[in-house]
Amino acid sequence: MGFFRKKSNSKMHSNSISTSQMMKTNLANELKTNLQENLQRIKDSLGKSSDIIIREIRVGKVETIKAGIIYTDGLTDTTALQNFILETLMLDVEGTELQEKLSPEQDLISILKDFAMTVGEIKELTNFEDLLTGLLSGDTIILIDGYAQGLIVSNRHWVERGVTEAAAQVIVRGPREGFSENLRVNTALVRRRLKDPNLWMESKIIGKRTKTNVAMMYIKGIANDKIVKEVRLRLDRIDIDGILESGNIEELIRDEPYSPFPTILNTERSDVVAAELLEGKIAIFVDGTPFVLIVPAIFIQFFQSSEDYYQSADIASLIRLLRYFAFAIAMLAPALFIAVTTFNHSMLPPSLLISLAAQREGAPFPAFVEAIIMEVTFEILREAGLRMPRSIGSAMSIVGAFVIGTAAVEAGIISAAMVIVVSITAISSFVSPTYNLAISGRILRFGFMAMAASFGLLGITIGLIALLLHLCSLRSFGVPYMSSLAPFNLSDQKDAFIRLPMWKMFTRPRLINQQNIVRQQDSASAKPEPPKNKESEGG
Structure with a gap:
């Protein structure tokens, strides 16, 4: 009993030590009220990199409040920074007005966020981890002397490849739009095709050092909730230094890593992603690559082309x-x-x-x-x-x-x-x-x-x-992987080896989607027929 008591006491001691270490880490990660200390820590953390621009200004014409503006050259929209941030803080804002608006319930950070700044997205920050992540992502950081909080202003902008024709999946007939390396451009291309409020998207940051933005998109009510949960679980389970392309995600979440056959489909066409989402599948977008992952993927799916549905x-x-x-x-x-x-x-x-x-x-x-x-x-x-x-x-x-x-x-x-x-x-x-x-x-x-x-x-x-x-x-x-051939499903053979006409494809794949099967309510009325001759019927 004494042995177990000592062992339990040692466990409690180690737990208390780990808790105290976590508290010390959290305290060390928080912003300081002194502006110079915060700026010096940013310089030390980034090694005084030349592309990190740090500018100290004074808020308002009265010049009574010190502030620091930090951004990354090449990743930040400097025009928006000049017109909507620096000009607003240094010229348009009166220092006396700020002092009058300050109250015990509302501080200067809230005043700038709610009344002064004329930009789209603004977030408050309280720790250096969020500060460095936003700074290296292209956002502008605003720190105020005397406050242990700051603002993250979203004004990212960098040179990128526009929307061009897909190079890896060439077709004769169909849309020419291909994804680019910008995640928001890619999701916007899908949003433009599917104007459905049930098109949901969940974003994650994966990679300790790259901090790559990864988005999971699906149609609520059509996608299988169990598959959505499984995809979310596998993405959350990834613990790696960096994600540079969607192939890294594919290798970390696929079912059979040693099989020569792919169990995840990748595509750079927005119409293919939209069509797969309508069948109840899930799309995974990775920032920095034009290739989007589609899960789950079955064998016959790799023989299908988007052009098949644009021809007879x-x-x-x-x-x-x-x-x-x-x-x-x-x-x-x-x-x-x-x-x-x-x-x-x-x-x-x-x-x-x-x-x-x-x-x-x-x-x-x-x-x-x-x-x-x-x-x-x-x-x-x-x-x-x-x-x-x-x-x-x-x-x-x-x-x-x-x-x-x-x-x-x-x-x-x-x-x-x-x-x-x-x-x-x-x-x-x-x-x-x-x-x-x-x-x-x-x-x-x-x-x-x-x-x-x-x-x-x-x-x-x-x-x-x-x-x-x-x-x-x-x-x-x-x-x-071999559905709808094994197990055999007769209703899903309409789009397996051959493709039936669109007016006969009134159900979605059953093994992938199990809660919203019907694609068309009345397939008979959708069949194209020539107009009836009323005169001949009357005669």
């Missing part, structure tokens, strides 16, 4: 089926060629088999080694074309592939049939509307090639079974 249903369905077929070619074509030419010769017509055998008569390597050489070579050319200047990148990749392929065939290192197969595979990988899914196919392609070289078509079959089992085991924020 038959054309969109044909193009979508073509995407599925192209993905299968990009993942399995080299493996099938290796399996057929190495193990399963009986599956080829005799004439084609003789032609392939004649081509490979002088080839020094087996089909698997040839495929590896060509695939690695093309991946190098692809990456080089992406990283080089755009004016010569595409030309270099095309010419390089043509020259290397032709030279390899003429030198007898690679067979002509293998060059054809690898070329078709490479072209098919570009059909996918999402870059992440195309990368998944490229990764799995090498695994299927190894299985085909080891066991032939049996190895490809085993690989496909393992792939399907893996896909069915994945989840994205609690939603099965």
Whole structure:
């Protein structure tokens, strides 16, 4: 009993020490009433950085009240600072009027905030942590001598890229607006499309050093409350020094970190975000990047393009089926060629088999080694074309592939049939509307090639079974990754492999949204029909 008593006493002592340390930290973090002490601490905290501008002024024409103006050069709107802050404090405000308005219930900080300042957003601050965060975000800080409080005036302004066309998701028909690196511009683009008061947005600051603004947007009443809670929980759980791009957030909140398939969709198109929000999904905006995250994401969603909903249903369905077929070619074509030419010769017509055998008569390597050489070579050319200047990148990749392929065939290192197969595979990988899914196919392609070289078509079959089992085991924020195929939902097949006409798509996906299913109240009345001829009816 004495041991436990000592242990409990030590715990109480440690708790009291931690509490006292927290109190000391909070006291040290608070602003002082002396203006010079506060300004000196700002200089010491920021290392006397040259882009931090500190100016001491006197409020009013009487010049009886000292004040300090602190802002970051390059992040602050200096025109607004001059016209609406400095001019107001130094010229428009009378010191005697301020003294007359002061009362025991209202101090000078409240007077300046409520009556003097002619800017939009003003907040009071009482500690150095909020002061430094606002200062380094581009806000202007106002400190008054004799007060342990200050004001944060929002007048951020910096050079940024405007709203331009989305570069990563090119379409033929549809809006051209793409997101920029400014979070407020991105949320405004979505607000302009969805003028719904139920479109809610929650903001968070993530990153101890970067203090990146992150916003979570969803439609209240359509989005699943459990998924919203889960997204909020995962974002709050992030404890890291810095967030530089939405890919950092994606890697920290995704369900399966070691799966080659993406479980979070990223897009730089505002119309895609608006459409996904209407289906009950959640958008995550990160300041400093044009790519917005969409959760939850399912497998068939990566084959859908915003252009599918701007064209007629038959054309969109044909193009979508073509995407599925192209993905299968990009993942399995080299493996099938290796399996057929190495193990399963009986599956080829005799004439084609003789032609392939004649081509490979002088080839020094087996089909698997040839495929590896060509695939690695093309991946190098692809990456080089992406990283080089755009004016010569595409030309270099095309010419390089043509020259290397032709030279390899003429030198007898690679067979002509293998060059054809690898070329078709490479072209098919570009059909996918999402870059992440195309990368998944490229990764799995090498695994299927190894299985085909080891066991032939049996190895490809085993690989496909393992792939399907893996896909069915994945989840994205609690939603099965293969829905609406597994578990199968007949009502959701209207937008899976094909797209039915808009007047038939009267319900939202059921596994994602479970409280507001109906999209259109009466689908029959929405069907387009020619006007009826009343004269013929009367006759």
